[in-house]
Amino acid sequence: MGKIKGFINKELIQLLEKDIQEAIDRSYELNNNVVNAIPDPLVSVRTSTYQHAKYIEQCIEGVLNQKTSFPFEFIIGEDFSTDGTRELVFSYAEKYPDRIRVVASDQNEGVRGNGWRCKVRARGKYIALCEGDDYWTDPLKLQKQVDYLEAHPEAYFTFHHSSILKGERIVGRRPKSGSGIVKMEDLLFRKTYPTMSLVFRRSKGFLLDQINLRKEFSTGDFLLVLLLASRGPGYLFPEVMGVYRVHSGGVYSPLGEIKKLQIGIHNRRAALKHIPMTFKQKMICRLMILLRQLKILGIRLGLLGRAAKD
16 A cells, blocks of 8 residues: 555644654555545544554454444554554555554554654544554444533543453453543542543643653553543443453563552652642552552562662
């Protein structure tokens, strides 16, 4: 397939770090007709994928199967996979040139580079996320979430329940319970929500905050939640409308758990500077719990000294 530069929000690029600007400059889209076929998408669905050959078709089909009364574009950032993911994604781009915008380059750009070269291309009023190893199961997912946001201008985002898949087995759901209005305290302390269930409003201010605060946080997901929480209430749908995949040997392994705790500690320390005073004491208590868990786990594994240096 041929290559095009595609639509890019050039105003945002000027505000990004040099390495991210260079990743965007190296990027291209596979030849497509989405901007002409869908001149005014209400939603931009963003998928980042790398080494997801076993899963990416299920992810793509879950998006393409969405039944909506509004137009949406599908942006897939393929990060130079070597396991067959690239070929699968390219074949979908060739099959659906009026629906899919594949963003790629001729080298691996990493999570940040791949993510931002897709962010600056999104045109929708709303953003929906689905990583390449996760997938949506309800064909009305987008319709339900967007309908709520359209009817409730005070709301900034919506989530839904998701099944947790480990290997070939469903091992739970996230969050475990609940529905209705979601406020800052819920996002920061009470429940966890897979990003693949998220639909939120796109705005210049939101992206500028992501740019300005990104260096302070270890992971983009925590910053995303913090920024959503600061902008207004959200809504949690009780239905399970997607599947979040966890991998063996990841954060559920002992070393992975140490890394997860370290990231959580770093992010909560950073968050203390940005949350309202009413939540600071509760965040400090949460931080102390994580520090104690890290110490206990490090002692148990004989890795306390090593964990402190990482």
